[in-house]
Amino acid sequence: MAASGAVEPGPPAAAAAPSAAPARPSSAGPFFRPFSADDEEQQPTEIESLCMNCYRNGMTRLLLTRIPFFREIIVSSFSCEHCGWNNTEIQSAGRIQDQGVRYTLTVRSQEDMNREVVKTDCATTRIPELDFEIPAFSQKGSLTTVEGLISRAISGLEQDQPTRKVLEDTIAERIDEFIVKLKELKLVASPFTLVIDDPSGNSFVENPHAPQKDDALVVTHYTRTLEQAEMLGIQAEAPEKKVEEEDLKNEVLQFNTNCPECSAPAQTNMKVVQIPHFKEVIIMATNCESCGHRTNEVKSGGAVEPLGTKITLHITDPSDMTRDLLKSETCSVEIPELEFELGMGVLGGKFTTLEGLLKDIRELVTKNPFTLGDSSNPDRSEKLQAFSRKLDQIIAGKMKAHFIMNDVAGNSYLQNVYAPEDDPEMKVERYKRTFDQNEELGLNDMKTEGYESGLAPQR
Structure with a gap:
């Protein structure tokens, strides 16, 4: 007799091998099967779960299926054998779509009432003819028909009618009248419109003529609003702030x-x-x-102008010194009375007044280190001092002179105090650049024509 707790020896491993469970074949079927009532292999998954009515254990059945011309969904059904309570709903097996969807169906016959409908819990259902609406998240998602949607709405309205007739008889009578109208819709005595608006894009109304077009069904895809994205709990892109x-x-x-x-x-x-x-x-x-x-x-702030610009101002009054002036890097300055010329690139780009630019020129010339000190040429120093005195006279308005700005890029500016009328003391000329001037600006090797067609012009 074997000792207590001992385990008797079993069969050898080789003998136990034939009784092992067979391996799953490599050619297993798809995870989501097409939705079909004739598919006998399409078996639901059963899970024991708690009944929220009697708080005893019931059975939940899950079916993973694919609706033709739509997408995968999960159909769940719960039933309790103890209290008889049952419930069905559907959930999308995919993600929230990039766009929302709106189905507008014109119901004209009983065949339209039998169309399959997938309505998610975030979809809004409307019947405009009755001014009737089922708000989003007021019902669980369902896989039903058009007739089933109306029947479910009727059941929801009839649910609390006994209580209403006791507490609020007037409201109960109005709801009874509306229920009669909903029941008349099921008879399709006259056409009506059913609108299902789903911002998640996961609702669906069957097209029995698919893949051909359905004249009774209009499908509209749209971009979700920020409120709809917030309702779905997804992070919406912040709107681009328009900078005035x-x-x-x-x-x-x-x-x-x-x-x-x-x-x-x-x-x-x-x-x-x-x-x-x-x-x-x-x-x-x-x-x-x-x-x-x-x-x-x-x-x-702009591009190179098609033409160069030459601005000539005759300085005749001290008030000319207050004119606003824009000198770009490509602008040269000339004062013929002083036999002075400033090449482009010197002093860089400046936005100042005429007086400010003339003072910068004076400082540039008189503080040149090669013209100062013991080794400087006396004749050159004397010429520079004479230039500085004449420039001061122009700034003080005691000497008339011509001030010329020549910008090959056309991006310089001198204020016209008579604008928008012409200034009698200022002349603005537009001219076509030479090949050498375009070369200095780097425009000769810049080709922008013909790229719309993908072919650059041949040189």
């Missing part, structure tokens, strides 16, 4: 940079300025707190 033009003009942007003198960290302020009767420009100013160096620069 005035806000952009009044805003000063800052970015970190290094001082060009001492290389210490500094900040550059940048602002967009609209010049009246001209164009937008970008002003950048840098102020170094370490060495005190200051610099400012102006960039054109």
Whole structure:
């Protein structure tokens, strides 16, 4: 006799092998099967679960299926053998779609009442002829027919009627009248419209003529609103904030940079300025707190103009010194009375007044290190001093002169105090650039024609 708790020896492993469960064949069927009542292999999955009516265990059956010309869904059905309570609902087996969907069906016959309908819990159902609506999330998702939707609505309205007739008899009578209208719809005595609006895009109304077009059914896909996306619990993209033009003009942007003198960290302020009767420009100013160096620069906010610009101003009055002036990097300056010419690129881009530019020119010329000191040429120093005195006379309005700005890119500007009328003391000329001028701007090798067709022109 074997000792207590001992286990008697079993058969050898080789003998036990034939009784093992057979392996699942590699050619197993698809996880989601087409929805068909004739498919005998389509068996639901049964799960024991709690009945919320009697709090005893009932049975939930899950069926994974695919609706033709639609997508996969999960059909669940619960029944309790103890109290007889049952419930059915459907859930989408896929994700929330990129767009919402709206089905508008015109019901004209009993065949239309038999169309299959997938209604998710977030879908809204409407019958415009009766001004009737079933709000979103007021019912569980269901796989039914058009007739089933109406019958479910009738059952929901009849559910609390006995209580209403006791407490609110007037409302109960009105609901009874409405239930009669819903029952008349099931007879299809006259056509009516059924609208199912689902922002998740997972509802469906059968097209019995698929894949051909159904004249009675209109399917509309639309972009969800922020409220609908929030209702579905998905993160909606924040709407792009429209920056008004005035806000952009009044805003000063800052970015970190290094001082060009001492290389210490500094900040550059940048602002967009609209010049009246001209164009937008970008002003950048840098102020170094370490060495005190200051610099400012102006960039054109537009492209290179098709024609160059030559602006000639006859300085006749001290008030001319207050004219606003935009000198781009490609602009040269000439004062014939002083036999002076400033090449383009010198002093960089500037947005200042005429007086401010003339003072910058004077400082540039008189503080040239090669013209100062003991080794400087006396004749050259004397000429520079004479130039400085004449320039001061022009700034003070005691000497008349011509001030010429020649910009091959056409991005310079001198204020017209008579705008929009012509200025009698100022002449603006537009001219076609030469090949050498285009070469300086790098335009000769820049080809922008013919790219719409994908073929660049041959040189």
